[in-house]
Amino acid sequence: MPTQQHTPSSQSERTEPMYPPDEAARHASGAAPLLKAAWREWQSAFRLRTLWINFAIEDLRDRYRRTSIGLAWIVVSFALFVLVKVTIFGKLSSASGLEFGLFVALGFAAWTFISAMVIDACTAYLHARPWMLGSAVPYPVYLLQTVFRNWLTFGLILGVVVPALAWKPTPWTPTMLWSLPALAAYLLTSLWLAAILAPLCVRYRDLHHAVQTFMRLLFFATPILWLPSMDPGLAAIARLNPVSHYLALLRDPLLYNTLPLESWAVVVAVNAIGLPLGLFVYARTRREVVFWI
Amino acid sequence: MQLSAEHVSLYFPIPLGRDWQREQHASGRLGGRPFEYRGRPCIRALDDVSLSLRQGARLGVIGHNGSGKSTLLRTLAGLYAPHQGKVHATAPVSGIFNMSIGFRQEATGYRNIVLKGLIAGKSRREIDAAVPAIAEFTELGPYLDLPLSTYSQGMALRLAFAITTTFTHDILVMDEWIGAGDAQFQERVVARMNSVFEAAHICVLASHNKMLLQRLTDQCLWMQDGRVRMHGATSEVLQIHDEEVKQIKRRAEAASLPDRLPLPDGYPVIRVSPPARSGSVAVELAWELEEFNVGRIRLAVYNPANQQEQLMCTAPARGSRRTGEWVRPGFEFRIYDDRDGAPLGQVTIDAADLAPKR
Numbered sequence: 001m002p003t004q005q006h007t008p009s010s011q012s013e014r015t016e017p018m019y020p021p022d023e024a025a026r027h028a029s030g031a032a033p034l035l036k037a038a039w040r041e042w043q044s045a046f047r048l049r050t051l052w053i054n055f056a057i058e059d060l061r062d063r064y065r066r067t068s069i070g071l072a073w074i075v076v077s078f079a080l081f082v083l084v085k086v087t088i089f090g091k092l093s094s095a096s097g098l099e100f101g102l103f104v105a106l107g108f109a110a111w112t113f114i115s116a117m118v119i120d121a122c123t124a125y126l127h128a129r130p131w132m133l134g135s136a137v138p139y140p141v142y143l144l145q146t147v148f149r150n151w152l153t154f155g156l157i158l159g160v161v162v163p164a165l166a167w168k169p170t171p172w173t174p175t176m177l178w179s180l181p182a183l184a185a186y187l188l189t190s191l192w193l194a195a196i197l198a199p200l201c202v203r204y205r206d207l208h209h210a211v212q213t214f215m216r217l218l219f220f221a222t223p224i225l226w227l228p229s230m231d232p233g234l235a236a237i238a239r240l241n242p243v244s245h246y247l248a249l250l251r252d253p254l255l256y257n258t259l260p261l262e263s264w265a266v267v268v269a270v271n272a273i274g275l276p277l278g279l280f281v282y283a284r285t286r287r288e289v290v291f292w293i
Numbered sequence: 294m295q296l297s298a299e300h301v302s303l304y305f306p307i308p309l310g311r312d313w314q315r316e317q318h319a320s321g322r323l324g325g326r327p328f329e330y331r332g333r334p335c336i337r338a339l340d341d342v343s344l345s346l347r348q349g350a351r352l353g354v355i356g357h358n359g360s361g362k363s364t365l366l367r368t369l370a371g372l373y374a375p376h377q378g379k380v381h382a383t384a385p386v387s388g389i390f391n392m393s394i395g396f397r398q399e400a401t402g403y404r405n406i407v408l409k410g411l412i413a414g415k416s417r418r419e420i421d422a423a424v425p426a427i428a429e430f431t432e433l434g435p436y437l438d439l440p441l442s443t444y445s446q447g448m449a450l451r452l453a454f455a456i457t458t459t460f461t462h463d464i465l466v467m468d469e470w471i472g473a474g475d476a477q478f479q480e481r482v483v484a485r486m487n488s489v490f491e492a493a494h495i496c497v498l499a500s501h502n503k504m505l506l507q508r509l510t511d512q513c514l515w516m517q518d519g520r521v522r523m524h525g526a527t528s529e530v531l532q533i534h535d536e537e538v539k540q541i542k543r544r545a546e547a548a549s550l551p552d553r554l555p556l557p558d559g560y561p562v563i564r565v566s567p568p569a570r571s572g573s574v575a576v577e578l579a580w581e582l583e584e585f586n587v588g589r590i591r592l593a594v595y596n597p598a599n600q601q602e603q604l605m606c607t608a609p610a611r612g613s614r615r616t617g618e619w620v621r622p623g624f625e626f627r628i629y630d631d632r633d634g635a636p637l638g639q640v641t642i643d644a645a646d647l648a649p650k651r
Contacts, residue, residue: 051411058408062399134395135412136371136386287374291306 031283038283045140052141056149074156082108089225099169099255100227106251107224109161110186113154114243115215117190120146122208124198129293139286143194150190165254175257182249185267189246192271192278199285202292218243242270294383294494296369296464297345301378303368303519304335330376338364339375340519346495353506353527354499355534356516362499363390365516366466369497384463384494387413389453396449402437406456413460423459430455430485447475454482458489465489466497483508503531547588547632554585562628562638565646575620575647579613580628582637589631595639597623607631620647 045052064070085108086101093100121143125132128142165172201208221241228238238244245263252260328335339361346352354362367373368380370388395412396405406427410420428437431451441449458465486509489496500506506513506527513530515522523530556562564579582590587610595602598621606614620642627639 048414050417054408054411058397058400058404062397065399130395131412133367133372134390135388137412290373 034283034286035279038279038286041138041286042140042282045138045144048137048141049144051137052145052148055141055145056152059145059149060152071156074153075160078109078112078157079160085225093227094230095227096169098167102164102168102255103227103251104224105161105164106254107222107247109154109157110247110250111219111222111224111243112157113150113186114246115219116153117147117150118193118197118215119208119212120150121190121194121197122201122211124194125202125289125293126198126208132290132293139289140195140282143191143198146194146198147187147190151187168255170255170257173257175259176253178253178259179250182246182253185249185271186246188271189267189274192274195278195282196274199281199289199292202289203285222247242266294348294463295346295381296350296383296386296495296497297381298342298365298369298375299379299381301339301342301368301375301380302337303339303364303373303375304330305338305364306330307334307336337519339368341378342519342521343378344514344521344524346497348494350495350512351510352495352497353510353513354497354516355501355503355506355513355530356522360516361519362516363468364519365514366390366468366497366499370466382464385414386464386466387457387461388466388468389457390468396441396453398442399440401440402431402433402444402452405441405452406437409456410460413457415460420460427452427455427459430459430481447478451478454485458485461489464495464497466499468499479505503535507531550588550632551586553587553630553632553635556585556637560638561640563626563640565626565640565642567646575616575618576642577613577615578626578640581611582628583610587630587632587637590637591629591631591634593627593629595625595627597625602627622647 060071064073067073069076082101082105086097086104089104090097090100095103124143124146125139128139128145131137131142132139197207197211201211218241221237222243223234223238224247226234228235228244245260245266248260248263249267252258252263328337342361342365344352354365356362364373366388367390368375369382370386370390371380371382372388372390395409397408400408403424406424407417407420410423411417415423428434431437431448433448433452436444436448441452444452457467483505486498496510498506498510510527512525513527514524515530515534523533562580562582566577566579578592580590589607590610590612591607592605592614593602594605594616608614622642622644624642625639626642628637629635630637
C-alpha cells in the first residue's frame with residue numbers, strides 16, 4: 001500500500017504513512033530489499049508509540065487487576081527476595097553485611113530484569129496472536145510492547161534500589177554515571193533479543209521452555225548471591241558468563257565506583273553481533289511468522 | 294481508489310507429518326489441496342485469485358467453510374503476504390475478522406474502545422470524540438464500565454461492530470461473523486453498513502447470510518477450494534450457488550440410500566380407488582414403495598389421445614394423490630424412481646375406476 005494516508009495525530013498534524021508502505025515488504029525478495037522493508041517497519045513501529053505504551057500498561061494492569069496493592073507487588077516481592085537472600089547467603093560471604101546487601105540488591109535487580117526480558121521475549125509474538133490475525137499493525141509494535149513492559153517493571157525496582165545506595169560504603173563519584181550507558185546497553189540488547197527470540201519461539205515451540213530452563217540454571221552461574229572473589233573457579237565461571245558482564249556494567253560503577261572495561265568490551269561485542277543478527281532474523285521471519293502462529 | 298489482487302496464491306505450511314496430509318486428503322472437502330512447497334507440506338489456501346475493485350465496489354464473498362474466504366480477506370488487508378502474485382491497495386484497508394479477536398477480556402468496554410482506536414491509527418482526541426456515538430449504537434450503557442469478560446457473545450459483537458465501523462478507513466473488509474446477532478441488531482447492522490458503505494469507498498464482505506449479501510453487495514465472488522469459482526452480479530452468483538447446493542444435497546441424500554430392491558411381478562405399484570365422496574375428484578391414486586428402498590418418486594400421466602406424457606409431481610415413496618375431473622378412461626398413470634428415473638410401474642384407468650357423475 002504505497003500511498004496510505006495518515007490520520008492526523010493529536011500531537012502534530014503530520015501526514016506520514018501510518019503503517020509502512022508494505023507493498024515492498026510483501027513482495028520483497030533478496031536480502032537488501034527485505035532488510036530495507038524490515039527497517040521501515042521498525043521506524044513506523046516507533047512512531048506508533050502510543051499504541052505499544054498503552055498495550056504494555058494494559059498488560060501490567062491485567063496482571064495485577066483486582067489486587068489491593070497492585071503494582072506494589074513487584075517491589076514487595078523483590079524486597080522480600082533480597083532480604084531473605086542477604087540474611088541467608090550473607091553468612092557465607094566474607095564481605096561486610098551492608099556491601100553484600102547492596103551487591104545482592106543491585107545484582108538481583110539487574111538479573112530480574114534480564115531474566116524476565118529474555119523469557120518474555122519468547123512470547124512477544126505468541127501473546128500477540130489475536131492482534132496479528134486481526135490487524136495490519138507492524139510487528140515491532142509487539143516487540144516494543146514487551147520491551148517497554150519489562151522496562152516499566154525494571155523502573156519500579158530501580159526506584160527502590162537506587163535510593164538504597166545512600167547506605168553504600170564507598171563515596172559518591174561521577175563514575176557512578178557510567179550506569180546510565182549501561183542501561184542504554186540493556187535497552188539495545190532487549191530490542192534485538194526480542195527480535196530474535198519472538199519469531200524463533202513461534203516456529204520452534206520447544207525453544208520457549210528451553211530458554212526458561214536455561215535461565216533458571218544461569219541464575220546460579222551468575223554472581224548474584226556469590227562474589228567472584230570468593231573462589232578462582234567461581235571467578236572463571238563469572239568471566240565466561242555474558243550475563244555477569246551485563247551485571248558488572250551496572251553494579252561496578254554504582255557500588256565500587258569502578259569502570260569494568262573488560263565487561264564493557266564483552267557487552268559491546270555481544271551487541272555488535274546481536275544487533276545485525278536481530279535485524280536479519282526479524283527480516284527473514286517477518287512474512288512467515290503469521291503462518292506459524 | 295483501487296483494491297486489486299493479481300494471480301494471488303497463498304500457502305499455509307502444515308506443521309504435521311506427511312501421513313496426516315494423505316489421510317486428510319482422502320477424507321473431507323474442507324480446506325485446500327495439500328502439496329509440497331519448498332520442501333514443506335502446504336495447503337493451497339488461495340490459488341491464483343485475481344480481482345480488481347474500483348471506487349464504490351461492494352463485493353460479497355461466499356463459499357463453504359474452508360474455501361478461502363477469510364484467507365482472501367486477510368490477504369487483501371495485508372495480514373498475509375502472498376507467496377505468488379500481488380495485492381495492491383491505494384488506501385489503508387481496515388478489517389473485521391473475528392469478533393473475539395482484538396479484545397482484551399480483562400479491560401473495560403471503554404478501555405477496549407480506546408485500544409481498538411489506537412490500533413486503527415486514531416489519536417486519543419479522535420477516539421474520545423467517537424466514544425459517545427459508539428456507546429449510543431451499542432446500547433450497552435453502564436456495561437461499558439465493566440470488563441469485557443462479563444459480556445455475552447451478542448454484547449461483544451455489538452461493541453466490535455460499532456468500534457470497527459466507527460474507526461473505518463476507505464477500504465473495509467469484513468468476515469462472516471457479521472451475520473450473527475439478534476434480528477433487531479441485524480436491522481441496525483444493515484442500516485449502519487449502508488452508511489459505512491457510503492463512507493468506505495470499497496467494501497468486501499464475506500458471509501453465509503444470503504439476505505445480508507443481497508441487501509448490501511452488488512457483486513459477488515464465489516470461492517471454492519481456494520479458487521474463484523465465479524465472480525458476477527450478486528443475484529446471479531447466489532442463484533447458481535443455491536442451485537448447486539440443492540443439487541449436491543439431493544445427490545447426497547440419494548447416495549445415502551441403499552440400492553433399490555426389485556419389485557415382485559404383479560406388485561400393485563399404483564392403487565386406484567374411487568374417491569370416498571363424489572365431487573370434483575375423479576379418482577384417488579396411492580403408492581407404497583418405501584420397502585423397496587425408494588426415496589422419492591415422480592408421478593406422470595400419459596394421455597393416449599395426444600400420445601403425450603406429463604409430469605404431475607414428485608412425492609415421497611409413500612403417498613397418495615387425488616386427481617381432477619380431467620381424467621378420462623384410457624389415461625395411464627406412471628411412477629418413476631426420482632433417483633435414477635427408472636420406471637417402477639403404471640396403471641391404466643378404465644371407466645369403472647371413475648366415480649359416477651351426478
